[in-house]
Amino acid sequence: MPFSAFLDARRQDCRDLAAALQPQFSYVTVLGCDVRARAYRADRNGSMAREGRGERGFVLKLSNGKSFYEYSLDDITGDKTALAGKILKALQTDPDLYRREISVKLPSDEPLKQDFVRETDFADYDDQALLGVCSDLSAELVGKDPHVLNAFAVLQPFTVSKLFVSANRELSQHYGWANGVLLVVYRDEKMVQARVGADGDHLKELIPALRGKTDAVLDLARNLTRATPIEPGVYDVITDSSITGLIAHEAFGHGVEMDQFVKDRALAKNCVGQYVASPIANMRDGAAATHSVASYFFDDDGVLAHDTQIIKDGVLVAGLSDLASALQLDTAPTGNGRRDSYKRKAYSRMTNTFFEKGSDKLSDMIASVKHGYMLFETNNGMEDPKNWQIQCTAEYGIEIVDGKLTDHYVAPVVMSGYVPDLLKSISMISDGFEVIGAGFCGKGYKEWVRVSDGGPNLKVKVKLG
Template identity: 40%
Template structure:
C-alpha cells in the first residue's frame, strides 16, 4: 500500500485535532471531527471536441456533537485551525446536552489507508491521460459509417478524509477511476441512438483497459438499437445481466434497508427482520471493503471501519445498514454506512458496494431454461420505494431469448416494475460469476454519492413495459 500524503492544510489541522476534541468534550458527551477533501478531474474526447475539467472540489471540516438525542454539527469550509476552533467553541457553547448520555466505550483505532493501485492516476500527467482518451477514441470512431460521434470520457476522483474523536485517529485516501465509451449511431431516418460501456473502480489506471471485445460489443449493441422495438407490456421470464441485477438489489434491499428510513418509519423492511423476502437462492450484502469496488472505503464518515454486512441470507432479511444516529436510536450494531455527499451535508445511512452474492449456475445453463424471454442487458436508472416495496428499474435495452438463445431482436427502453418480494421470490437460478458496476446514488433526488451495485446473472419472472 502506498504511503498516505494528505493535503498540507489537512495534515496540519489533523495534528491539532486532539486539542479541539478535548475542548469540545469538556461540554459535549461525544465530540468528533471529520476533515474531508474531495477533488477530481474529468476529460472527454469525441469526434468534434475535447475537454478537461476540474470536478468542483469541496474541502471542509465537520464538527459533531451527540448526546444520544440530537446530533448538532458545525461545518466549516477549509482546514484553518483558528476557524475550526472557533466553530467548535460556537457549537458547544450554544447547546445544552443530556448529561446522562455516556457513549459506548470503543477501542482505540489509529491508521492511515490508501486505495490499492498499480498505476496511481496521480503519477500520470494530464497530457498522458488525455492522450489515452484520444487513442481510445481513435480506435472506435471509424468502426462503422453509421457512427455520427464517438465519445470517450475519463473521470478520476480523489477523496482524502481524516476522522478523529477521543479514541480514533484515522486517515484515508480513496482513489476512484472511471473510463466510458459512448457510440452515437444514426439510422437511415436520421434518428440517433447510442450505447455505452464503462470500466471503473477504486484503484488505479490498470482497472480501465478497454479490449477489442469490449469495443466490438458496444458497436454491436449501438447498431442493434437502430432496429429496437418497444416491448409488449407483460410478465416475462427474464435473465438480468449483472448490472441490472445490481440495480434491482440497490433499489430493493439497498435503499429499503437504510436504517435511518426505519427510524422515519419509511421502510417496509423494518417489519420483516428474520422473515422471508425472496427465494432461498437470494443472498444480498453491502460491503465497503470489497476490493476495487467503486463504492469502497476504509472507514465511513462517522469513523466506523469498513466491513461486510449480510443483509439477506438465503432469502431471509437479517439486518439493515446504519449511520450513527439511527443505530443508536434503534439500538442496533453499527455498520460502516454513515456517509456524506461532502462536508456541507449531513451523514445518512448510505450504501457502498451492494450486491447479490454469486450462486452456482453458469449463464449458459440459465439460457437453456428459457424458451421465450428477455435478456436485460443494460440498466440506465432506478428508483427506490422503501415503504411500498415497488421496483422501478429502467433498462436501456434488452434482447429477446428464444429457445435458449439470445436473438438479434432488441427492445428499448424496458422498464421493470413490480413488488419486491414477488420479484425476488421468483428467482430460480443465480449465476456463478458476479461483477460490480459503478453508479451515483441519491437519497431521494439529492445527497449524491459514488456507489457500486452488482451481482451475478439472475433468472426470474418480472413485469416489463
C-alpha cells in the first residue's frame, strides 16, 4: 500500500496554512496523520471484519519562543486566511495567563525534504484470507480440547502515513505493523484465560507464527487451571523477554521521559552519570534502536528517529525527549515526541525500549536459583518516576526449586519494590533477545501510544505478591 493519497493531496494546503500563520508565529509546523487499521476476529459464536482504530487529521504546533500553541482539526482545505483566523481565535488566552508563559528558544528548523517508506505485505492478504485465518484458528482451538469454552483469534494490521511540513522541512513516512492474538477461555478445575501473540510487519511470517502457537496456548490454559496464588515474599526471579521489557518500560523508561525532568517529576533527573543499575545492565530506547511496532522514521515533532542509550554499564547516561521538553532543558530532542493521535498533545514517550543481551545461558540462570520463580507474560504495570516505586503484573510464574523449573504454576504475580534495588539486583543476563511489539503505553492514565519492549532473560531479586 502506498503513502496516503489524502495526505499527498494536502501537501500544498499544509504549506499554505503554515505560511498563513507565519506572520503571527515564527515557528509553525503542520503534522498530517492518516492511520488505517483493519481488525479481524473469530470465535465460536461469530466473527468480525471491520476497520480498526485509525485516525485522519492534522495538528499544528506554533511558537514565538514563549508558550507553545497547538490546534487539531480534521481537514485543512479551503481559504487559509480564514482558517488561520479561526485557529488564532480558538487559541486565545486569558490575559491573566500572559505572565505565566514560559520562555524558550525557537525550535530549530534545519532544511530537510525526505520521504521514508518501509514496505509491508498487507495488501497481499484480502479480507477473506485474514478472516479465514481467524476462523480456522478459532475452530482448531475449540476442536482440540472439550474444556475450551471459547477461543478468540484476532489479526490487526495497520499502516501509518504521516506528513510533516514546516517552513524548511517536508517529511513523509509510511510503514505498517500487525498484531495477532490467540485467547482461550478454558474451564477445568477452574476457569482461566490464556493468551499468546505474534507481531511483525509481514503477515507471511506472522500468520505461521500464530498458527504454531495453538498447542502452546492450550498447554498454558491447562497449566493455569492448576495455578495457585504465590506466597508473598522476596525471591530470586528469572524473567522472560516480556517481563524484562516490562521492567525496562515501567521501572525505568517512564522515569527518563524528559518532560518529567522539566516538571521535576523524575528522580532520574538528578542521577545522570550515576549508577542506577547493576554494572552488567545496558538499556536502550529508540524508533531506530530496533525493528518493531514503534520504529517510525520521524516523530510527531518532525525530529528524526534516534537510538538512545539510556543505561550504559549500569550508569544512567541519557533520557528521552520531545521538542518542548528538550527546548526547556536546552538539550537536543531525541525523537521521542509522540501523540495518542492528531487530537492530542505531544509528550516525551518511549518507543522500543529494551535491555541489551548479555552472555549467560538461560539454563545456567535457572540452575543458579535455589528457590524462586520464572515469570512470564506482561499483564500490566504502573510507573512512579518521582519515587521510583513500581508495580508490574505478570500473567503467571513457574516455581524453580533446586535449579529446575517445576510444574507448579502461580498466577497472577505482582512484582513491586524500589526501582534501584530491583535494577541493582540484576546478577545474570542471558544471550537471548526478543522485543515484543504488541504493547500500548499510557502516560499516567491516558495518551495511549503503541510501544514495544523486551530484551534478554534477567536474573533479579524482587518482591512478589
